[in-house]
Amino acid sequence: xxxxxxxxxxxxxxxxxxxxxxxxxxxxxSQESFGDYSTSIALQLAKTxxxxxxxxxxxIAKEIEVGDLIEKVEVLKxxxxxxWISKSTLSETLNDIDDQYGDSESMSDQNIIVEFSSPNxxxxxxxxxxxxxxxxxxxxNLFESQGSSVFRDNHLGDWGTQFGxxxxxxxxxxxxxxxxxxxxxxxxxxxxxxxxxFHEEAEKNPELDDEARKWFKKLEEGDxxxxxxxxxxxxxxxxxxxxxxxxxxxxxTENDGRGYGESFFEDKMQIVIDELRGKKFMKxxxxxxxxxxxxxxxxxxxxxxxDGATLYATRDLATDYFRLHHPKYGKNLLIINEVGxxxxxxxxxxxxxxxxxxxxxEGQRVHVKHGxxxxxxFKMSTRKGNVIWLxxxxxxxxxxxxxxxKIPVPREISQEIAFGALKWNDLKRSSHLDIVFDWDEILSxxxxxxxxxxxTYVRCKSILAKRHTESAEGVANLPAGRQxxxxxxxxxxxxxxxxxxxxEVVHDAxxxxxxxxxxxxxxxxxxxxxxxxxxxxxxxEENEKIRTxxxxxTEAVSHVLKHGLNLLGIQTVEKM
Numbered sequence: 001x002x003x004x005x006x007x008x009x010x011x012x013x014x015x016x017x018x019x020x021x022x023x024x025x026x027x028x029x030s031q032e033s034f035g036d037y038s039t040s041i042a043l044q045l046a047k048t049x050x051x052x053x054x055x056x057x058x059x060i061a062k063e064i065e066v067g068d069l070i071e072k073v074e075v076l077k078x079x080x081x082x083x084w085i086s087k088s089t090l091s092e093t094l095n096d097i098d099d100q101y102g103d104s105e106s107m108s109d110q111n112i113i114v115e116f117s118s119p120n121x122x123x124x125x126x127x128x129x130x131x132x133x134x135x136x137x138x139x140x141n142l143f144e145s146q147g148s149s150v151f152r153d154n155h156l157g158d159w160g161t162q163f164g165x166x167x168x169x170x171x172x173x174x175x176x177x178x179x180x181x182x183x184x185x186x187x188x189x190x191x192x193x194x195x196x197x198f199h200e201e202a203e204k205n206p207e208l209d210d211e212a213r214k215w216f217k218k219l220e221e222g223d224x225x226x227x228x229x230x231x232x233x234x235x236x237x238x239x240x241x242x243x244x245x246x247x248x249x250x251x252x253t254e255n256d257g258r259g260y261g262e263s264f265f266e267d268k269m270q271i272v273i274d275e276l277r278g279k280k281f282m283k284x285x286x287x288x289x290x291x292x293x294x295x296x297x298x299x300x301x302x303x304x305x306x307d308g309a310t311l312y313a314t315r316d317l318a319t320d321y322f323r324l325h326h327p328k329y330g331k332n333l334l335i336i337n338e339v340g341x342x343x344x345x346x347x348x349x350x351x352x353x354x355x356x357x358x359x360x361x362e363g364q365r366v367h368v369k370h371g372x373x374x375x376x377x378f379k380m381s382t383r384k385g386n387v388i389w390l391x392x393x394x395x396x397x398x399x400x401x402x403x404x405x406k407i408p409v410p411r412e413i414s415q416e417i418a419f420g421a422l423k424w425n426d427l428k429r430s431s432h433l434d435i436v437f438d439w440d441e442i443l444s445x446x447x448x449x450x451x452x453x454x455x456t457y458v459r460c461k462s463i464l465a466k467r468h469t470e471s472a473e474g475v476a477n478l479p480a481g482r483q484x485x486x487x488x489x490x491x492x493x494x495x496x497x498x499x500x501x502x503x504e505v506v507h508d509a510x511x512x513x514x515x516x517x518x519x520x521x522x523x524x525x526x527x528x529x530x531x532x533x534x535x536x537x538x539x540x541e542e543n544e545k546i547r548t549x550x551x552x553x554t555e556a557v558s559h560v561l562k563h564g565l566n567l568l569g570i571q572t573v574e575k576m
Contacts, residue, residue, distance in 0.1 A: 001503050002093075003028075005069060006037045006083055013063035019045055019056075028501065035074065035082035036497055042079040053079030087488050090496035091549075097499060097556040102506045102563045108147030111330040113323055114140040116338040117250070120157030121261075122166050122191040122233040125244055127388040127437065131370040134423045134569055135431050135515060136338035137250050139368065141567045142510035142518075151329065154252045154259025158234055159266065159315060162195070164216030167229045168208065169194035171215075173201075178232065187236035189389075217309055220266070234261075240391070247394060248419060249569060265318040269310055272317045276303060281356060291353055301349040316350055324359055334364060336513070341369035341432055368513045371434035388437060397422050397443050404445055404576065413573050417451050418443075420570040424450030427568055428519040448523050450570055453561060456526035458576050460558035463538055467551055486546050491532035495553060498525045502560050506567065515568055522564045529557045 007026045014021040021041075029038045042057035049056065057075045064073050064083075071086035116136020119129050137152075144150045170177050173194055181190045202208040219226040238258070245251065252259045276282045282289045287306035293299075303314050323329055337347060347367040354360045373388075397418035402409075404417065425444055426435070435442075445451040488496070502521065509517035538554060541547040562572045 001507075002085060002089070002500050003037060003504050009064055009070065010039060010041070010060065010081075013060050014041070016063050017059055019060075020048070028504075029082065032494070032497065034076070034080075035072070036085045036500075037083045039081050040079065042081060046079065057081050085497070085500065087493060087496070090493070090500055091488065093496065093500045094552050094556050097559050099559055099563065101556075101559055102502050102567075103145045103147075104503060104507065105147035106507055107143060107510065109332060110143070110148045110334060111151075111332055112140075112143050112148050112334045112336060113151045113153055113329065114143070114336045114338065115153045115155050116140070117245075117252075118155040118157060118259075118339070119237075119241060120162065121237045122162070122188065122195065123157075123237075124188060124192050125241055125390045126373075127390050127393050127442070128373045130390055130393070130422065131373065131426060131431070131435075132338050132340070133245075133248065133250055134426055135368065135370055136336075137569045138427060138515040138518075138567060139336065139338060139510075139513055141569065142506065142515065145506055145567060146510045148510075149330070151254060152252045152259075153254045154261075155319065156259055156261030158230075159262035160312065161213060161216045161309075163219055163230050163233065164212035164214065165198045165202075166191065166195060166233055167215045167219070167226055168212050169198045170229055173197055178229075181232075181236060186240065186391075188240045191233060191236065213307065213309070217307060220309060244390060244394070247415070248423075249571065260319065260322075262312075262315045262319075265315050265322065268322055269314050269318040272314070272321050273303065275357060276353075279357065281353070291349075291356075293349075293352060293356075298349050298352060299345070301346075301353060313346070313350060313353075317353065320350075320354060320359065320365075334366065335360075336366045336368055338368045338370065341371055343367075344369055366513065368431065370431045373435050373437050393422070393442070394419070396439070400443050400445065401451070404451065409575065413575065416571045416573050417445070417454060417576065420450030420454055420565070421445045422450075423568060423570050424453070424519060427515045428523075430514070430516055448519075450565075451576070453522050453526045453565060454570070454573055455576050456529055457558055457561040457565070457572050458574065459533065460529070460554050460561070461574060463554050464551070464558065466539060486543070486549060488549075489536070491528070491535055492550070492553060494528045495525070495532060495557065498528055499556055499560060502564075506564075509567075518564050518567055522561060525557065525560065529554075 003026050007024065010026065011021045011024060014024065019041075023044050024039065024041050026037050026039050029035055042053045042060060045051075045056050046053035054075065054077065057079045061073045061075050061081055064070060066073060068086060069089055070083055072084040074082045074084075076082060114136055116139070117129065117133040119125050140150050140152050170181075174180075177194070181187045184190045198208065198212070202212075215226055219230055251257060254260050255264065273282075276291065281291050282303055283292055285300070288302055289304040290300040290302045293301075301313055302311055303317075305311060320335060323335060324333060339347065344367065347365075351360070351365040351367075354365060355362070398411070398415050401414040401418035401421065402411075404414075421443055425442055428448060429435075498521070502525075505517055505521045509515060532553075536550070538547070538550045541550060565572055
């Protein structure tokens with residue numbers, strides 16, 4: 001990466017001046033007018049050297065040779081050193097850009113489990129589940145692009161007290177309920193109606209909660225009827241989940257593509273419970289068993305209920321024990337939970353327990369938090385029945401996408417445009433932020449949107465398809481060095497500068513679990529290319545050297561747009 005070359009050049013200059021180079025960091029300025037790269041090393045050295053930072057910055061700048069790599073070095077107050085990459089170096093980057101440009105082996109020593117989506121069985125797959133599903137998928141894509149071995153897990157909520165409620169409702173709230181659910185067009189909606197009814201009835205008669213707990217205890221103990229109804233709920237729910245995942249092009253690697261749900265760890269909890277008891281980390285409190293943290297740094301975490309039933313935490317600990325001890329995941333394992341921000345405290349407790357047990361070291365467990373979809377004045381709630389079903393959002397998105405084109409397009413193209421809009425409008429912001437649900441916002445297809453970037457890709461491909469003088473294999477490599485480059489204009493330079501930084505953006509997006517780095521980059525690249533397209537001829541350019549360069553520039557932009565969209569889980573289309 002060009003950034004690495006700049007780092008090497010500045011390091012050499014620092015050593016020549018006998019300055020310490022250990023804290024050197026190269027960054028990209030927020031404004032392009034300040035160059036391609038910058039460093040504040042002079043400000044850091046001024047503290048230890050007891051010198052004026054501007055004097056140190058000027059010393060370093062004089063040691064840096066201006067030539068093939070660096071076109072210009074500039075020192076700005078209070079001591080920043082800015083660098084401009086030469087146009088010949090930028091142009092030569094075009095020869096490196098293909099479908100794999102942006103991929104690297106920089107994180108090839110890392111094994112990673114990304115746990116994402118994780119909907120609850122017998123509950124709706126709502127628009128709220130969209131966030132974890134597409135953010136987690138994109139994070140997995142980012143790490144794969146950097147050479148990591150990535151395992152995609154879907155930790156389905158297929159165990160817990162809610163199944164006691166669901167089983168009780170199926171058994172007591174009407175005749176032939178199972179047949180009705182089996183024959184329903186959408187079985188999950190039938191299950192949700194039963195779940196809502198249970199909570200309505202439990203408000204009138206709190207004893208129903210005790211009945212539900214009894215059914216869940218039966219389920220844990222292996223009662224045949226409880227197990228049968230529980231499996232029915234899973235099978236009914238998976239039909240809907242699988243259909244949604246296929247539409248969104250989401251897949252999982254674990255447990256034959258379904259992911260390891262909570263129930264998989266039903267018989268794997270005792271070893272964790274025994275270890276907690278053996279190390280005296282669990283203490284009894286009012287009949288339950290909890291982990292109390294040293295110095296009360298966190299609230300206690302309950303592991304066993306009063307009635308001996310397990311909790312979500314019990315199963316999560318068993319899950320991580322399994323992951324950390326299974327040979328296929330290796331020793332250098334990073335586990336990422338892409339889960340809502342409202343569970344931040346719980347995951348701090350969980351990770352702290354795992355550190356206390358000696359299972360993991362600092363940084364080996366990561367909670368990527370996402371904010372919630374909310375209505376303007378209240379929070380979505382399944383038990384209250386005020387949720388937006390994701391299947392309804394997907395259908396509405398496709399309808400809106402079909403109105404974008406002036407000519408009829410196949411439904412599959414409309415679907416990719418629609419889902420591109422949905423994914424982009426979520427991924428374009430920092431994941432921890434809440435989103436107020438608004439149909440026009442969530443399905444926006446104008447401006448900073450997926451369809452805008454998809455359309456830019458279509459424009460590039462259309463230009464490339466129309467060229468007649470170049471071979472179908474693509475434009476030949478450009479001549480290296482200054483002699484092979486025409487006088488590159490301002491718009492071309494802006495695109496080249498952006499293209500050169502793409503591998504760095506992908507690396508930083510993976511390192512920071514931040515797909516929004518990719519959306520920001522792609523939108524700005526698309527803007528730069530469309531501005532260039534409006535101002536300059538490409539295929540009709542008379543100068544062959546310039547025409548060849550612009551076609552190659554267009555081809556490079558198309559490669560990067562497609563690669564970046566794929567990282568976001570957004571498909572490109574050939575026409576719009």
